[in-house]
Amino acid sequence: MITLLYFARLRESFGLASEQAELPADVTDVGSLTEWLRQRGSIWQEELAPGKPVRAAVNQDMADLDTPVRDKDEVAFFPPVTGG
């Protein structure tokens, strides 16, 4: 089971701030997790489409597509940051 968090535009688009998910065995990193979420279709397919400027963090560290995702991890998806 992992914890998924969504922020800013993604949270609004998905209508979801957080969820718990049981991952299939072939989801092992941020890239395959993104692909798995895309398969939910409609808005998920659209917001997480390849080339969309989406960032991810694993256990509160900035991640890339190759970053491993393991059981009990906290994975967040969000748009490029705009603070300061």
Added chain:
Amino acid sequence: MTVHVQTEDFDIGAEILKLRQGNTGIGAIASFVGLVRDLNKDTAVTEMVLEHYPGMTEKALIEIVEEAKRRWNLINALVIHRIGPLRPTDQIVLVVTSSAHRHEAFAACEFIMDYLKTRAPFWKKEQTAEGAHWVDARESDETAAQRWIAASN
């Protein structure tokens, strides 16, 4: 080294006084204050809401300050970033750095801001008369952060 994420405003004079009090080794203090501006071309921004990722935000800011400490000989550093609803002219962010000599304080202050803009999980949503929209990230901010990576190689 201190980082704060807060809804309340800050007083730069009071913060600088706290940072330098009793430390005779400090010869230079540099500071940066970011403000909410209204540069929208078409419609006036009436309000802005700052969202963040609790937990990761503090962690990211601490890592940025620690990286600045590795690169320059800093005596102390402070980052305050506000969250929640803000209006044009409000203060959003404060960075203060202290060192023995000015170069270190100036450079570290700019570095912390450039990294904060691209690595700390904050998002701005602008409210205008025509509705609300999320502010897009700017490529120039990424370019500004990248030049520090080039500089360290």
